[in-house]
Amino acid sequence: MTVLDELRAGAEDFLLLIISSPSGAGKTTLCRKLRAEFPSLTFSVSHTTRKPRPGEQDGREYHFVDRPTFERLVEAQAFAEWAEVHGNLYGTSFAEIERARTNEARGIIFDIDYQGARQIRQRVPDAAAVFILPPSFTVLEQRLRNRASDDDETVRRRLAKARTEIEHYALFDYLIVNEDLDRAYDQLRSIVLAEGARRLRKATLAEVLLRTGALPTG
Numbered sequence: 001m002t003v004l005d006e007l008r009a010g011a012e013d014f015l016l017l018i019i020s021s022p023s024g025a026g027k028t029t030l031c032r033k034l035r036a037e038f039p040s041l042t043f044s045v046s047h048t049t050r051k052p053r054p055g056e057q058d059g060r061e062y063h064f065v066d067r068p069t070f071e072r073l074v075e076a077q078a079f080a081e082w083a084e085v086h087g088n089l090y091g092t093s094f095a096e097i098e099r100a101r102t103n104e105a106r107g108i109i110f111d112i113d114y115q116g117a118r119q120i121r122q123r124v125p126d127a128a129a130v131f132i133l134p135p136s137f138t139v140l141e142q143r144l145r146n147r148a149s150d151d152d153e154t155v156r157r158r159l160a161k162a163r164t165e166i167e168h169y170a171l172f173d174y175l176i177v178n179e180d181l182d183r184a185y186d187q188l189r190s191i192v193l194a195e196g197a198r199r200l201r202k203a204t205l206a207e208v209l210l211r212t213g214a215l216p217t218g
């Protein structure tokens, strides 16, 4: 039984939130704001075979590994989901989700692509999934070109991939258009709050209330 099977089986007050988007839609900025406002939510650190960008640190943005190491982890069934994105392999380890649960986080946020979203949802159907849309392909291209870290070829590859990613919008519960950052963030934080309340409404808490007459505070 994996940690995801346990989460599906139990009525646990633990939020699984998937946030996905084509690169350049502003997901990283939105996630940074979430991290600041909701410190009780842990961000899943994926494994990847991509080379670190300037400023990225092993174990913080990603666990950077080579392809043979990644393939060994796949073989050992260490991943809750994994996929090839833009020619590199990316995956979420079960250990990462375990870590969030044992650290007493209230939930975990996955910044993963639609292929990963599909795999997590298949294992835990009530994981919440949000997709961030750019207001237009022109804006998306501008944002990608403004990123000094990526070369021309990378930008072109990512743009071509954006359409495919957006075509998978139907896998997601929520769509947010990131035209105005503040407005987009307002919607995202409302989703987190509402999803938290959805879990709090679940049977366990109501049962505690019925049995003991009061709920623990906090």
Ligand code: 5GP
Binding pocket: 020, 021, 022, 023, 046, 047, 050, 081, 082, 083, 085, 086, 090, 091, 092, 111, 112, 113, 114, 115, 116, 117
């Ligand atoms: P980047 O290389 O720009 O950090 O990420 C590229 C894409 O890979 C993003 O769309 C990101 O959401 C996705 N990604 C990052 N980690 C994972 C993961 O663990 N699994 C999957 N399926 N996609 C991931």
